[in-house]
Amino acid sequence: MKDVRKVRTVCRSCHGGCGVIAHVRGSKVLKIEGDPDSPISRGTLCSKGLAITQLAYHPDRILHPMKKTTSGWKRITWDEALETIASEFKKVIKEYGPQSLFIGQGTGRDYESHFSRFGNMLGTPNVLTAGHMCYLSRIGASLITCGRFPICDYAGGPKCIVLWGVNPLWTNPDEYKGVDFWQAYQRGARLIVIDPRKNFYTEKADLWLQVRPGTDAALALGFLNVIVEEDLYDKEFVANYIHGWEAFVERVRQYPPELVEKITWVDSDLIREAARMYALTRPAGIHWGVPTEQNINCTDFTRAAIGLMAITGNIDAPGGNVFRVPPPVRTVSEFSAHEALTAQQRKARLGGEQYRLAARMTIITPKVAWDAIIQGSPYPLKAGILVGTNPVVTGANAKGIYEAFKKLDFLAVADLFLTPTAELAQIFLPAGTWLEQNHVSENWKFHGYVLARQKVVEIGEAWQDHKIFLELGKRMGQKWWDTVEEALDYILEPTGLTWEQFKEIGYLQGEMSYYKYRKSGFSTPTRKLEIYSTILEAWGRDPLPKYTEIPESPVSRPDLAEKYPYILNAGLRIPVFFHSANRQIPWLRQIRPYPIVELHPETARKHGIQEMDWVWIESPRGRVRQRAKLNEGIHPSVVVAEHGWWYPEIKEEDHGWEISNINLLTDDSYESLDPVMGATNLRVLLCNISRCEEQ
Numbered sequence: 001m002k003d004v005r006k007v008r009t010v011c012r013s014c015h016g017g018c019g020v021i022a023h024v025r026g027s028k029v030l031k032i033e034g035d036p037d038s039p040i041s042r043g044t045l046c047s048k049g050l051a052i053t054q055l056a057y058h059p060d061r062i063l064h065p066m067k068k069t070t071s072g073w074k075r076i077t078w079d080e081a082l083e084t085i086a087s088e089f090k091k092v093i094k095e096y097g098p099q100s101l102f103i104g105q106g107t108g109r110d111y112e113s114h115f116s117r118f119g120n121m122l123g124t125p126n127v128l129t130a131g132h133m134c135y136l137s138r139i140g141a142s143l144i145t146c147g148r149f150p151i152c153d154y155a156g157g158p159k160c161i162v163l164w165g166v167n168p169l170w171t172n173p174d175e176y177k178g179v180d181f182w183q184a185y186q187r188g189a190r191l192i193v194i195d196p197r198k199n200f201y202t203e204k205a206d207l208w209l210q211v212r213p214g215t216d217a218a219l220a221l222g223f224l225n226v227i228v229e230e231d232l233y234d235k236e237f238v239a240n241y242i243h244g245w246e247a248f249v250e251r252v253r254q255y256p257p258e259l260v261e262k263i264t265w266v267d268s269d270l271i272r273e274a275a276r277m278y279a280l281t282r283p284a285g286i287h288w289g290v291p292t293e294q295n296i297n298c299t300d301f302t303r304a305a306i307g308l309m310a311i312t313g314n315i316d317a318p319g320g321n322v323f324r325v326p327p328p329v330r331t332v333s334e335f336s337a338h339e340a341l342t343a344q345q346r347k348a349r350l351g352g353e354q355y356r357l358a359a360r361m362t363i364i365t366p367k368v369a370w371d372a373i374i375q376g377s378p379y380p381l382k383a384g385i386l387v388g389t390n391p392v393v394t395g396a397n398a399k400g401i402y403e404a405f406k407k408l409d410f411l412a413v414a415d416l417f418l419t420p421t422a423e424l425a426q427i428f429l430p431a432g433t434w435l436e437q438n439h440v441s442e443n444w445k446f447h448g449y450v451l452a453r454q455k456v457v458e459i460g461e462a463w464q465d466h467k468i469f470l471e472l473g474k475r476m477g478q479k480w481w482d483t484v485e486e487a488l489d490y491i492l493e494p495t496g497l498t499w500e501q502f503k504e505i506g507y508l509q510g511e512m513s514y515y516k517y518r519k520s521g522f523s524t525p526t527r528k529l530e531i532y533s534t535i536l537e538a539w540g541r542d543p544l545p546k547y548t549e550i551p552e553s554p555v556s557r558p559d560l561a562e563k564y565p566y567i568l569n570a571g572l573r574i575p576v577f578f579h580s581a582n583r584q585i586p587w588l589r590q591i592r593p594y595p596i597v598e599l600h601p602e603t604a605r606k607h608g609i610q611e612m613d614w615v616w617i618e619s620p621r622g623r624v625r626q627r628a629k630l631n632e633g634i635h636p637s638v639v640v641a642e643h644g645w646w647y648p649e650i651k652e653e654d655h656g657w658e659i660s661n662i663n664l665l666t667d668d669s670y671e672s673l674d675p676v677m678g679a680t681n682l683r684v685l686l687c688n689i690s691r692c693e694e695q
Helices: 052-056 078-096 112-122 136-146 178-186 200-204 216-229 235-241 245-252 257-264 268-280 298-311 343-347 356-360 366-375 398-407 465-475 484-495 499-505 534-538 586-591 601-606
Strands: 004-010 019-025 028-034 066-069 072-075 101-105 160-164 190-194 207-209 284-288 383-387 410-415 427-430 439-441 449-453 507-509 566-572 596-599 614-619 622-630 638-642 684-691
Touching (some): 004 449, 078 383, 078 410, 101 112, 112 465, 216 245, 216 298, 235 298, 284 298, 439 484, 499 507, 596 601, 601 622
Parallel strands (some): 101 383, 566 638
Antiparallel strands (some): 614 622
16 A cells, blocks of 8 residues: 555564564554564564554553542643652652652563663662562573573574473563574474473473472472483583582582472483483573572572583583673663662662672562551652552562552552553553654663664654653753653664664674683683572572472471462463553453463362363462363362453453452562562462352
8 A cells, every 4th residue: 555654663562572564554553564574583473462553552541641639530741740750759859768769660661771770860779670580580690600691592503492481482581582492493403391281392392391380490400410420511611610510519419300309290210311311412402481480499490500501511502501792782781870879879778688689680579668668667668650560460469569559658650551550559651652662672681682663653642661761850850861862872872873873774783602701701700600609608698509498388388288289380371461461452352351270170170160160269368260271281289370360341440450360369478589589489379279159
């Protein structure tokens, strides 16, 4: 059609990066399709990306700023909204200090650099993200172990792939796109799948290890035991590049396969076979996902997994786990103005002394924030702003979060819709979708690219998040640029390109090289890969990886298991939703109209439950209901439930957030958190089930 123009941009309906061609007539997007010239996705696009027009033009989307009044939400101007937030924040700073403010984001809309800059220049060290239990947790553990984040080098031709608690074709997480895994698999790579649940990948795998949820660290140590005891490790690498080998060997000898079998429920002979396959089939890459991070063993699993890569010679090796080289743009860290925080402000970071690794990543674990709001200890949090996040649905112990937000003096939320969390705010700011955004995207990832996300349209009065931070920052007296595009010029300055030039090019890729440690060592205090961490040792923590039994499990709490005999594995991923997003999108909701809890048929029969019955799921913290799906591919003692559920079609203020929200059942007690990162135990808890009386 002659009047339709095509605009190349980059999706952000999930973790982002997929190339898109938007078809635009006038000021409206008609449809989008995958961009075959994208170096990231090569023309592929998932259901979430394809449905973006239904999200962007949804009739319930809020397209103007609003203020809550005694009679409900009232439309206001951007000036009034920003001045109200600035006034409330200044009031808190004057009376309590900037540390009594917090800023929070979810999985983000690629605004991490601007979000961090705003918080640092605000003077608050209290930054809430999903990173304490997702992504930043693995980055933090990687940095103290080997100095960078090692990602599976699918392009380098792995001969063996270990998928560890990850679903790459459905989730496309962070550095990865499902197409990369699939092409490597089709080239003949052997496949080891570690997952409590039978799925598409287990059907394709050479070996499937059906691990007990939450015991991944023990399984990794069992692999290491086999590799060390059977002399399958790379002796040259160990001799020259490992710090703490002797102590490490003594630790892994504590995890023979027979003991690990008792912990993980994986047969000891299968553990040996998988460890040998990984160690002897080189190059081999490990691709792991968030289930390994969302429990008390978060840091220890990541460090043990890096140990596997290292001692087998698969670190920064083609087809192994590599350190991608970024293009020469300013990083999130450089843009974020960390120097704006004084030493005193950094010292005031909530939980900073206990959760040293989170503090090193400049974030806090949410539990300390909720306590500071409710109890005022060690000082009160009085006000904050949340951007692109819905913690009342996505955070552990959701009732506690709800009560905390209700107690705040002031809360602002920037989002696309009035979510259950947004309904608790006093000011709502309408954010733009990725179709309404100019940005040098992906500059926080470790895949070696930055991509040009071009603004395709403007819809209503919505602003992209970067502009929200910029304009609100100005009203707080912060130093920013006049426009979003000038800030992008600053990010691109080291490349010699302006934003206008970069968006015509589309992307930049860093020049990759392998075995970089041979020239410069590792970016650690010893310049070696620290499987024995000198940083953890200096913090008074165990310098070696280990397994800790989950605080709420049949092993640790047999008394509780009498009433709650099943292991709740929450967070089942599906391809149409992104955490709590998209449940109002017709195409996507039609695919998954109800929340699903998977039960083994034997378990279902025991409770008189049939396929698609509504089922109560109950933990010591409450109960919710989801619909049963019978699955022979899970252990009879395991219950697998979806997360992120609320009901946008319920127009009351709460939007049914308590009906099926699995995070009413999850736990954020201090005993359950990872001891250095503060990762929340979302995945492994005790529960019981029963058939709902009313169907």
